[in-house]
Each structure stands twice: as C-alpha cells, then as structure tokens.
Amino acid sequence: MIATTLVAFTLGGVTMWPFIRRLRDRLADAIWQLEHDPVTGLLNRAGLLVAYATLAEADNAGPIIVALIDLDDFKPVNDTHGHDQGDDVLAAIGKRIRDIAALHDGTAGRLAGDEYAALLPVRTHDVARIADTFVALISQPVELTADGEPVTVTVTASVGLALAEATDPFEEVALRRADIAMYHAKHHGRNRHTVYEPGMAMPAADGRRGPRLRDRRQLNDKATA
Known part of the structure; x- marks a missing residue:
C-alpha cells in the first residue's frame, strides 16, 4: 500500500512538473512585462522607479545622474515610413541609449512615445561629456527597410541631465x-544637452510642444484616483 502510494505520488509529481514549469515561466514573463517596454525591451516607467529605488538604497548610495532624452521631431518618421518602421527606429535608438547607460554602470528605459530616461550612478563629475555622448550617438543614421527598400533615417535628441x-x-x-x-535644450535649438542648475525653471510655453503622453497619463491617473 505504501509502495503504491509512493509510486502514485512520484508519477503525479512527474506529471505536474511540466505544468508547474509552464506556470513559473508565465509568471516570470508577466513580471517582465510589468517592468519593460514591449517595443524597445527597455525598462518602462514602473521599471525605472524600481531601478532608481535600487540605486538609492544601495549601501554605498551616492548621487545619481538622471538623463531625460526626447527625440526631436520624431513624428515625420512615422508619417513617412509607417509606425512599424518608426518602432524599429525607437528600438535602435533605445539600444544605443541602453549601451551608453551600461557603459557607466547604469540602466535605461522608455517613458512614453519618443521619450527615454537613463539612470547612472555618479562615477565621474564630467556630466556634460556623458550628455554629449547621448546626443552624438543618437544622431547617427539608422538603417531600416521600408516597402522592401533600404532606408536611412536620422533623428536627433534633446537631452536634459540632473544630479x-x-x-x-x-x-x-x-x-x-x-x-x-x-526643455531648455529644446528651447535653445535641439540636438543638444542642458544640465540642470539650481533655480532653473521651465522655459516659456512657446518653446514647448504641449502635454506629453506621460503627462496626460499622470493627469488621468489623478482624475480617476
């Protein structure tokens, strides 16, 4: 009787293992999706919050460089080549931003639309050089295919950094x-960076594009709270 029970239990375990493994994989995938952007594979807003908290709670936590990167006039890319190709460009730019962040032991994410962010622990006080790297690498041409033909797309970015x-x-x-x-980088010509200084305020409204996707989402969240 005991032997029969042990055999049945063992067989049941063998039968259940594939199900448990699939369930575990699905759970891991669901967690990944909660913290990552599906187009670029970068962290999303929630993932960036977790990454920032992790940097801030480290035993040797110090100042953190926060970079906000907004592509300049990205809409014509979608209008000219289509949204699928636009997503390819977003993914290519995202990889460049992620590579730069990783080079400085940081991480990167996509907040919404054509807006990215990077979090870097302070390893150097040459913040301007890091910003210039973002600007220069993003402006390099992106090769993609549209309607079966090779296409070269070039976009630039305005970058804001803060400690x-x-x-x-x-x-x-x-x-x-x-x-x-x-927004100061946008206001002063785009394809450049600006480092935040104490007392700096948002530039005049005529230099801005209006509410962004993440701004509208935050307002909607507050309205429904």
Whole structure:
C-alpha cells in the first residue's frame, strides 16, 4: 500500500512538473512585462522607479545622474515610413541609449512615445561629456527597410541631465529637474544637452510642444484616483 502510494505520488509529481514549469515561466514573463517596454525591451516607467529605488538604497548610495532624452521631431518618421518602421527606429535608438547607460554602470528605459530616461550612478563629475555622448550617438543614421527598400533615417535628441541625491524622490524631484533641463535644450535649438542648475525653471510655453503622453497619463491617473 505504501509502495503504491509512493509510486502514485512520484508519477503525479512527474506529471505536474511540466505544468508547474509552464506556470513559473508565465509568471516570470508577466513580471517582465510589468517592468519593460514591449517595443524597445527597455525598462518602462514602473521599471525605472524600481531601478532608481535600487540605486538609492544601495549601501554605498551616492548621487545619481538622471538623463531625460526626447527625440526631436520624431513624428515625420512615422508619417513617412509607417509606425512599424518608426518602432524599429525607437528600438535602435533605445539600444544605443541602453549601451551608453551600461557603459557607466547604469540602466535605461522608455517613458512614453519618443521619450527615454537613463539612470547612472555618479562615477565621474564630467556630466556634460556623458550628455554629449547621448546626443552624438543618437544622431547617427539608422538603417531600416521600408516597402522592401533600404532606408536611412536620422533623428536627433534633446537631452536634459540632473544630479539627484539618493534621498530625492524620483518623479517629483529627479525626473522633474531633468525634464526642465531637457526643455531648455529644446528651447535653445535641439540636438543638444542642458544640465540642470539650481533655480532653473521651465522655459516659456512657446518653446514647448504641449502635454506629453506621460503627462496626460499622470493627469488621468489623478482624475480617476
């Protein structure tokens, strides 16, 4: 009787293992999707919040460089080549941003639309050089295929950088400062960077494009709360 029970239990375990493995894989995939952008594979807004908290809570936590990267006039890419090719460009640019962030022991994400962010622990005080690297590498041509033909697309970016202390809230302080700096880069000609300085304010509205996707989403979240 005991032997029969043990055999039945063993067989049941063998039968259940593939199901448990599939369930575990699905759970891991669901968790990945919660924190990542499906187009670029980068972290999404939720993933960036987790990454920022991880950097801020490290035993040797120090200042964090927050870069906000907004592509300049990206809409014509979608209008000219289609949204699938536009997504290919977003993915290619995302990889460049991720590679730069990784080079500085950081991470990168896509906030919404054509807007990215990178989080870098401070390893150097030459923040301007890091910003120039983002600007220069993003502006390199992207090769893709549209209607079966090779196409070269070139986009530029405006980059805002801010230094945040580990105790600074991500969205309300760190990202907000980088956002202000990024809009100054837009306001002064685009395809350039600006580093946030204390007291810097958002530029005049005529230099801005209006509410972005993530701004509208935050307003909707507050309205439904």
